[in-house]
Amino acid sequence: MLLLPYFPKTDLPVLLLFIGRFHPLILHFPIVIIFLTLALEFLYKTNLLQRNERTIALMLGLASLSVFFVVLAGYFLFASGEYTGELIMSHFKAGIFAGSGILITTVLYLIGQYSNRKILNFYFTSLILTNAIVGYASHLGGTITHGKDYLTEYLPEIFNKRNTATKPKEEMLVYEDLIVPFLTTKCISCHNEHKTKGDYLMTSYATLVKGGKSGNSGLVKHYPEQSELYKRITLPVDHDDHMPPEGKKPLSLHEIEIMEYWINAGASTKQLLIDIPQDSAITQTIESYLPESRRLNGKILKQKAEKERLLTELTELAKKLNVSVQEDQTSEENFFTLSMQFPPANFTGEQLKELQAYFLLFTKVSLVASDIKDDDLFLIGQMTNLRELYLQKTAINGSGLVYLKDLQYLERLNLSFTQTNDATVLEVLQFPSLKQVYLFGSQVSPQVLQALRANQLSREFLLEEGPYN
Known part of the structure; x- marks a missing residue:
């Protein structure tokens, strides 16, 4: 388990990708069991419940068996490339440590129970630490699914009957x-x-x-x-x-x-x-x-205070990088747009990396006439809330479009005046939500364009220069 983060991510068989999809469904089983095991140990130690060693052994055995499949499915889901970013990596590593903790705790219990009673002290410490790690990993998983404030949203109301920010x-x-x-x-x-x-x-x-x-x-x-x-x-x-x-x-x-x-x-x-x-x-x-x-x-x-804080940070960083960052006025959430200034300054993948901590906040990115290359599209592929992407007049040839196939919300893509050709343009067929593709001045032939229009009726393939932002 501990070596999984170092395994190279390769194309997995469809069966393993299918198994990976079960990770969110089965992960609750070992979580509940290991939490319940700790609760039982506290009840035993406070004499509120008569100790039953077989119950603990059974629960730890079930937790160990199930967590093996949970972590394995989690690895398949992670290796599929469907989820990317620092938060995903943190959740993946925390899940591995949590799974390893459950296995170690089980081994310590069995040794302590059947071989060396002194080991039981280490078992109980391991059980507490494992529950803490499981809780942290679960928190990261909830953050990925529901947003960072999902768990804490109601805390102010619990401790304050009336929000001090509102009127009497x-x-x-x-x-x-x-x-x-x-x-x-x-x-x-x-x-x-x-x-x-x-x-x-x-x-x-x-x-x-x-x-x-x-x-x-x-x-x-x-x-x-x-x-x-x-x-x-x-x-x-x-x-x-x-x-x-x-x-x-x-x-x-x-x-x-x-x-x-x-x-x-x-x-x-x-x-x-x-x-x-x-x-x-x-x-x-x-x-x-x-x-x-x-x-x-x-x-x-x-949200207003948080957006103002983020906008201040992004504005300072954008000034340093000679780009423009604005609020996304079409969203009530904390989202922003990124675009080149006019006249455009040098902007490469190295400058783009400096914005990586804020990738999830961008819904519209315009890198027209920048120095972005196909390899840099890997970074853009981490902007999971991206809806519009403008890449015209860049040096890309489309070979990096494969990195964008998991952008679930991307609806508009402008590839005008790029070297995108008949072979590389076919990558856009994998984009789940794409509605408009601009191809004016590209290397896509009229025959391929005609075939795309005929077979992709849900998408528009436009021979227009298109908007710049």
Whole structure:
């Protein structure tokens, strides 16, 4: 197990790739067993439970047997190249140490139980350390799947009943402190200045009222049923016009009820919570929703502070590298864009490496007229949130496009004025989400371009220079 990180990553048989996919499914088994073993040992030592050596031996045996398959499947998943980056490597190594710890703990227990009782002291220490490593490895796995704040998101609410960053209830406004937070977290990503779905902008009260291309007003005071916004959020979930769309987190029943009440009451931006009559039917709904509202407000403020910190760091680094870094205004999360300045300065793979700690934060990268080469696409392949990539007027020939095949969100790729040819352009067929490829001035022949257009109807292959960012 400890030697696995040093094994060369090679093309694995399909069967092993298939086995690797089971890693997230089976890893919970040894985790639960080793945690439960430690819990039982504490119960035994405090005399809360009568000791049963066979139970411990059985549990450690099951943990050792199962962790062998978990680590092996994890290695197959890691070696497949589907996941890359420092976080993945840290999780991989922590998982190996956790698995090795379980095996060592089991051996120490068996020796101590059946050969040398003094070894049991080492066993118990090993059990504690192994649980700590398992917990750390599990935390890294959760971070990969759900984001770095997944485990700690609710901690501020546990230790503080009221988020200190939010107003006291007496000062809270229905629109600003209840409506805006859930619209910001669930709607603004598709209805902002940079991405205005249905021509409906939701970044201010005035634009909420105005509405979108339907021609109907978004908000009609006192009439929820005539307000396009309310109608869209109350349509059946399977309706094409239901908002938010499928795949986005829908508004909760409380949020819809608060929206309905607010519009009925006149949709005022100045209405205070304390102005709502205590006998109103909405009062209990608001009381139940307040903790969630405060959590959303706190989350928005935290994300804003974090984005400002990251932007400061990236701006300083970008200045040093003679590139430009901007906020990704199309996302409510902490994402950024990277582009060359004009006129472009020398920018090679070595400069790109200096941004490696921030690779997961980039959604759009424009390296037009840079000195990036095909080998440097390996680095870009680690930008797992990348959606748009502009490489025109670089020296690449397309041989490095294979490094981009695991970018799950990449939708637009510009290869105009590059040496990409008939053979190398075929790599883009492996890109899971690609929608547009620009090939003007490349070495791709008309015959191959025609074949791509005929057989890849879900993608556009464009003989246009295309956008630069």
